Amino acid sequence: MPTALISHPDFLLHDTGPFHPERPDRMTSVLTHLGVSGDVPDGAQQAGLLCLSPAPADEARIKAVHDGAYVDAVADWCGMGYRNLPTGDTTVSSSSETVARLAAGAAMRAVDAVLTGEADRVFCVARPPGHHAESDRGMGFCIYNNAAVAARYARSRFGLERVAVLDWDVHHGNGTQEIFEEDPSVYYFSVHQSPLYPFTGSESEKGTGEGAGYTMNVPVSAGSGDEVFVDVLRGKILPAMKAYRPDLLILSAGFDAHMDDPLSGTLVTDAGFQAMTGLVLDFAEDTCGGRLVSVLEGGYDLEALGRCVADHVSMMNA
Numbered sequence: 251m252p253t254a255l256i257s258h259p260d261f262l263l264h265d266t267g268p269f270h271p272e273r274p275d276r277m278t279s280v281l282t283h284l285g286v287s288g289d290v291p292d293g294a295q296q297a298g299l300l301c302l303s304p305a306p307a308d309e310a311r312i313k314a315v316h317d318g319a320y321v322d323a324v325a326d327w328c329g330m331g332y333r334n335l336p337t338g339d340t341t342v343s344s345s346s347e348t349v350a351r352l353a354a355g356a357a358m359r360a361v362d363a364v365l366t367g368e369a370d371r372v373f374c375v376a377r378p379p380g381h382h383a384e385s386d387r388g389m390g391f392c393i394y395n396n397a398a399v400a401a402r403y404a405r406s407r408f409g410l411e412r413v414a415v416l417d418w419d420v421h422h423g424n425g426t427q428e429i430f431e432e433d434p435s436v437y438y439f440s441v442h443q444s445p446l447y448p449f450t451g452s453e454s455e456k457g458t459g460e461g462a463g464y465t466m467n468v469p470v471s472a473g474s475g476d477e478v479f480v481d482v483l484r485g486k487i488l489p490a491m492k493a494y495r496p497d498l499l500i501l502s503a504g505f506d507a508h509m510d511d512p513l514s515g516t517l518v519t520d521a522g523f524q525a526m527t528g529l530v531l532d533f534a535e536d537t538c539g540g541r542l543v544s545v546l547e548g549g550y551d552l553e554a555l556g557r558c559v560a561d562h563v564s565m566m567n568a
């Protein structure tokens with residue numbers, strides 16, 4: 251089955267200004283390195299990939315993970331010309347709520363594709379990213395939590411029993427953790443630099459209530475490189491994930507642990523991300539029928555981001 255790519259030109263409309271780390275140029279760099287245009291009809295083939303076009307997530311799907319009052323407020327703030335979400339450090343423009351809804355819709359479209367057999371593996375080139383967005387607040391450049399919307403959608407629409415979310419963005423995905431903290435049907439795994447924004451994700455945070463034991467955090471120190479990240483995946487995260495037997499793996503794929511990234515102190519190389527991708531692909535193949543939805547999160551050195559995404563997608567498509 252083919253590997254699919256999901257993108258849309260409207261992701262460029264979330265205007266954070268030319269100097270913000272999470273700016274539209276990120277997406278342009280990714281698409282250029284992939285050798286594709288973000289503006290193609292649904293089902294077109296480009297660079298050996300099946301290109302799919304997303305629709306905005308319905309309000310009900312967003313509200314399945316976010317508080318209704320927060321979702322309504324985001325639309326109001328963007329409509330009123332706010333430049334930042336009052337809930338946290340996320341720059342917005344007038345189109346941002348609509349674009350954020352489309353980013354969540356892209357992750358849902360990816361779930362549809364892998365669960366209806368259109369594709370085995372899907373990569374979403376979408377922005378804004380999502381993993382810092384908690385149920386009632388956007389922060390950390392995120393508005394809605396795309397991976398979380400996709401995980402809950404996979405559960406409710408397709409009846410999956412267990413979904414794993416693996417987050418290798420260099421920052422802890424406090425939002426995804428918070429949304430599923432009490433939910434054993436979505437197991438959240440994170441490897442991230444500590445201390446670093448948002449200063450959550452200690453090893454002792456393991457979920458609460460019925461979700462106790464279904465959150466795994468592995469903080470690593472600044473200076474950690476390929477060997478540390480690969481060892482964490484191979485030695486800690488993947489064995490626990492294997493025991494969980496997920497029906498679907500959603501990867502919160504940030505590439506900001508890269509040595510060239512301006513927002514982190516870790517030293518992962520292009521080869522490190524290739525090795526991590528290989529481990530995840532083997533895992534998906536062995537454990538969840540190859541079903542992998544990979545969603546772009548961070549990554550702020552334009553060249554490193556473009557190269558690493560291109561490698562990641564080409565390995566998915568091999």
Ligand SMILES: [Zn+2]
Nearest residue numbers: 419421506548
């Ligand atoms: Zn990040």
